Amino acid sequence: MSLSKEQTNRYSRQLILPEIGVHGQERLLRASVLIIGAGGLGCPAALYLAAAGVGTIGVMDEETVTLSNLHRQIVHTLDDVGQPKVFSVQRHVQKRNPDATVHAIHERLTVSNAPRYVQDYDLILDGSDNFSTRYLVNDACVLYNKPLVHGAAIGFGGQLLTILPRQSACVRCVFPEPPKPGAIPNCQEAGVLGSVTGIVGSLMAHEALKVLLKVGTPLTNRLLVVEGMRSRFREVLVRRDPACAVCGDYPTIRELRSIEESVCANAHSSSLSASSAVE
C-alpha cells in the first residue's frame, strides 16, 4: 500500500509525527475498529478514528436518534431524529473521510452475534450505555483475545481503561460483577454533560489509535477517573485478578453468557426503588 497524493495531504499533520509517518498511516488504513454504541462516547470516537484514517469502522447500536441525544451525541443532527443512529454515523463520518469504510450494524450486541462481530475487528471500543452489554463486550474480548478500550461517563464524571486480554486487568478484574439493575443510575436517570462524554470518547479514540499504531504506553492496569467538576484526572492502579471469572487462572466463564439487565432506555422504575447499593 502506498499513500495517494490526496492522502499525503489529508494526513500531512500526523504523517510528520515521527511516531506515525507513512508506516503508521498505512497501519491505520489497514486497521479495523468496532464501536459498540453510537451515543455520547461512540460519536466523538467515530469522528476521530475516521478522521485519523482508520480504514474500517464498525458501529453497532439498535437505537434511533432522539432529540434528547443531541446535546452529547455530536454526530447526529436534527435531520437524523427518528433515524437509526448507526446510519447517521455512517453517513456523517463517511463524509468526513472517504478512506474510512463505515459498517452500520443496526443490532444490539448479544451472546449469539458477539463472537462474529468481535472477531471481525482488530480492536473493540465500548461506549455502550448498560452493564449487560459492557460485561458481554469484556467477556467476548477476553475470550477472543481482542484489545478493548472501555470508557464510561455519568454526570460530570467518567472512567477509562484499556484492556489487553490476559496481559492486563479486564473489567471483571476491577469490578467482578455488574450491579443489579437500578443500583447505579444511567444517563437517562442521572444525567450527563455532553462535554464529559466528549472528553471520555476522545480519550477512547486516542487509546485506540495508540494501540493500533503500537506507540506510547496504553492505559492498561490504570483506571483513569475523570472528575469533571474539578477538571481533574486521577488514576488508580488495577491489576489482573488471578481469581477473575473470565481472565483469571481458573476461569468460570468459558463461553459467553447473557447478563440480566434491561437496556438504558427502560432501566428505571421498579429497580430504582431497591434500597441498597450505590445510587
Add this chain to the structure above:
Amino acid sequence: MAVTVRIPTPLQRLTQGQGEVSCDGKTVTELLGDLERRYPGIKERICDESGKLRRFVNIFVNEEDIRFLQGDQTAVKDGDEVSIIPAIAGG
C-alpha cells in the same frame, strides 16, 4: 489531620454534594464506620448486608486496590487518600 475520602458522583447526594470528605479510622472498616456516622445511609451503598464490599464497588487507599492489600483491614493513616469507585455504565 484525618483521612480524605473521595466520594463518587452517585453517592454525593449523601454527602451534601461534597466530592471529598474527612474521616477518622485506623483501618478501612473503621473509616467506613466513621463515614456512616457522619453521612448516615452511605455504607449500605458500598457494602452488602454482611458488611462485605459490593462486587461492583472498589476502595483504593492512595492508588492501591484494598482487595490486593489487606481488604477492609487495610491500615489507613492521617493524610491518606481513600477513593470509593463504583462501576459506571453511561455512554
